Amino acid sequence: MADHLLEVRNLSVEFHTAVGVVKAVRDMSYHLDRGETLAILGESGSGKSVSASAIMDLIDMPPGRISSGEILLDGVDLLTMPLSERREINGRKIAMIFQDPLSHLNPVYTVGWQIREALTTHGTERAKAQAEALRLLGRVGIPDPAHALDKYPHEFSGGQRQRVMIAMALALRPDLLIADEPTTALDVTVQAEVLALLKELQRETGMAVLIITHDLGVVAEIADRVVVMEKGVLVEAGMVREVYKNPRHAYTKKLIAAAPGKGEMHEPLKGKEPVLRVRDVHKNYGAFTALKGVSFDLLAGETLAIVGESGSGKSTLARILLRLDEPDSGTALWKGRDLFQLSPAELYKLRRDLQMVFQDPTQSLNPRMTVYQLISEAWVIHPDILPKAKWRDRVAELLTQVGLGPEHMGRYPHQFSGGQRQRIAIARALALEPQLIICDEAVSALDVSVQAQVIALLDGLRKTMGIAFIFIAHDLPVVRDFADHVMVMQKGEVVELGTVREIFDTPQKPYTQALLAAGLDPDPDVQAQNRAARLSRAS
Structure with missing residues (x-):
C-alpha cells in the first residue's frame, strides 16, 4: 500500500497564450489520506482549479501542458498511465463536482438518465443502475426521488442541482471526491446542508475529499488540513486551526484579515x-x-x-x-x-x-466584446457622459478600482476566472455613475x-x-x-x-434566526461551537 491515497509531487502546469506562457501551477506538492478532507484555499487565478483538473485529466492540451511532476493515486502515477486506464479511474476511483452544476449537467437528458449513464459506462446493468439512481437521489435528499428521476436539470433549484451532481459523483463509490467551489452560489442554509451531506457521506464511505474554495468559513466547517495557494505557488500548509490561528505567510495573513x-x-x-x-x-x-x-x-x-x-x-x-x-x-x-x-x-x-450587477457575469457579458468594449459601451449609448478621447483612461481607472488592470482591456470574458468576470461587470455598472x-x-x-x-x-x-x-x-x-x-x-x-x-x-423571527445560525465563521473554534449549537437545536 502507498503511504497516501493521493500524492502530488512537484506539479507544474502552464498555458501557451497569444501573449506568452502563463505558469498556472508551479512545483506544487501535497498529499491526501483516506477519510481525510483537504482544502485548497486561494484567490481566483491562484491555480486551485487547474491543479485539481490535472488530477482528473481535464486540462485542454493544447494550450495547456503539464511541464513537470507526478500525481500518484495509491502509488501509481496517473500522468504516465494509458488513456484507457485513466478513463476507468475517472468516476470509479476519482469523481468531481463542480461550482456550477447547471453548466455541467446535460440540459437535454433527465437527471435519472445521467446518473444511470455514469453507472452503465462502467459496466453496471441497466436495471441495477436504475435502482441505484433512485437510491442515490433519495440519499442526497432530493424530494420524491422516483418522480425526480424523470426531471431535467432546469427543473431543480441550485441546491438541488448540486445534490444531483453529488449523487452522480458518488454513484461508483469513489475513493477520492474533488469538490470545486461546491457551495459558492448557494444560500447559507442550503450551503450548510450540502456541506453536512458531504461530511455524512464521507463518514459512511471513508472517501477522501479534496475541496477547492476561497471561503474561509467552508474551510473551518469541513476541512482537516488546508493548503494555501498564491499565483500558482503553494505558500502555506497545515492543520486548519493552526494555519488560521498562527499564519506564517503574508498572503495567508492577508486572506484571514480580509474575512468579512x-x-x-x-x-x-x-x-x-x-x-x-x-x-x-x-x-x-x-x-x-x-x-x-x-x-x-x-x-x-x-x-x-x-x-x-x-x-x-x-x-x-x-x-x-x-x-x-x-x-x-x-x-x-x-x-x-x-x-x-x-x-x-x-x-x-x-x-x-439605475444599474444592475447580475449574479452570473458569464451570461451578462457579451462574449464577442473585449473588456474595453464592454465598459465603454455605456458611453456609446449615453455619449454626453464622457468625451471619447477620455474613454481609455477611464476604463483603465475603473479596472484598477475593481482590482484588475489596464492590461486586461484587450481580453475577452472567457479569458478570465469567474471572480474576475464579476469585477468587470461591476466596473461596467460604475461607468455610468x-x-x-x-x-x-x-x-x-x-x-x-x-x-x-x-x-x-x-x-x-x-x-x-x-x-x-x-x-x-x-x-x-x-x-x-x-x-x-x-x-x-x-x-x-x-x-x-x-x-x-x-x-x-x-433577530425576532425564527426564519431570520435560522439563516443567521446557518452562517459559517472563518474561525475554526467559533465554527465548531456554532456547529455544536446547530446540532443541539436539531436534536
Whole structure:
C-alpha cells in the first residue's frame, strides 16, 4: 500500500497564450489520506482549479501542458498511465463536482438518465443502475426521488442541482471526491446542508475529499488540513486551526484579515428623504406567487440588503424594479415618479441612473466584446457622459478600482476566472455613475480579499457620490459589514425588516434566526461551537 491515497509531487502546469506562457501551477506538492478532507484555499487565478483538473485529466492540451511532476493515486502515477486506464479511474476511483452544476449537467437528458449513464459506462446493468439512481437521489435528499428521476436539470433549484451532481459523483463509490467551489452560489442554509451531506457521506464511505474554495468559513466547517495557494505557488500548509490561528505567510495573513463579518456595523442614516418608495408589489407567474405585497423605503446613499433562500423573491423584485419584468400591482416611486408607469422613452433616459450587477457575469457579458468594449459601451449609448478621447483612461481607472488592470482591456470574458468576470461587470455598472445600483449576488463569486476590496469600493462610492445600493446576497458576513438596513424575505414575503444591528444582534423571527445560525465563521473554534449549537437545536 502507498503511504497516501493521493500524492502530488512537484506539479507544474502552464498555458501557451497569444501573449506568452502563463505558469498556472508551479512545483506544487501535497498529499491526501483516506477519510481525510483537504482544502485548497486561494484567490481566483491562484491555480486551485487547474491543479485539481490535472488530477482528473481535464486540462485542454493544447494550450495547456503539464511541464513537470507526478500525481500518484495509491502509488501509481496517473500522468504516465494509458488513456484507457485513466478513463476507468475517472468516476470509479476519482469523481468531481463542480461550482456550477447547471453548466455541467446535460440540459437535454433527465437527471435519472445521467446518473444511470455514469453507472452503465462502467459496466453496471441497466436495471441495477436504475435502482441505484433512485437510491442515490433519495440519499442526497432530493424530494420524491422516483418522480425526480424523470426531471431535467432546469427543473431543480441550485441546491438541488448540486445534490444531483453529488449523487452522480458518488454513484461508483469513489475513493477520492474533488469538490470545486461546491457551495459558492448557494444560500447559507442550503450551503450548510450540502456541506453536512458531504461530511455524512464521507463518514459512511471513508472517501477522501479534496475541496477547492476561497471561503474561509467552508474551510473551518469541513476541512482537516488546508493548503494555501498564491499565483500558482503553494505558500502555506497545515492543520486548519493552526494555519488560521498562527499564519506564517503574508498572503495567508492577508486572506484571514480580509474575512468579512468582523468590522463595525453601519449606523442607519438619518434626516434624509427616501429616493425610492416601494409599496405593495405583487407578482404572479401562473399559479406561482413570487411576490406578496413587498414594501420598503431606500434613502440616498443607503444600502438595503435583501436576504433569503432561493425562491424567496429577491431576484424577481430586483428585475421588477428595473422593469426587466412587469409587476401585477404596486408602486415604486423613484424621486416621486412611479417606475412602473414610465413610458419606454422615459425609462430609457432613467436607465443611466439605475444599474444592475447580475449574479452570473458569464451570461451578462457579451462574449464577442473585449473588456474595453464592454465598459465603454455605456458611453456609446449615453455619449454626453464622457468625451471619447477620455474613454481609455477611464476604463483603465475603473479596472484598477475593481482590482484588475489596464492590461486586461484587450481580453475577452472567457479569458478570465469567474471572480474576475464579476469585477468587470461591476466596473461596467460604475461607468455610468448611477444613483442606484442593484447588486444581485454581485460578490458571491469573489475571493475574500477581492470581495473586501470591492465592498470598500462600493462603500466609498456610497459615501462620496451618494449612490444607493440594493444588495441581494446570501453571504451574511458581507451583509453585516456593508448594509444599513436588512430585509429578510421568505416565499415572496417580507418577514423582517430592520437596521443591520437589529437583524444581526436581536433577530425576532425564527426564519431570520435560522439563516443567521446557518452562517459559517472563518474561525475554526467559533465554527465548531456554532456547529455544536446547530446540532443541539436539531436534536
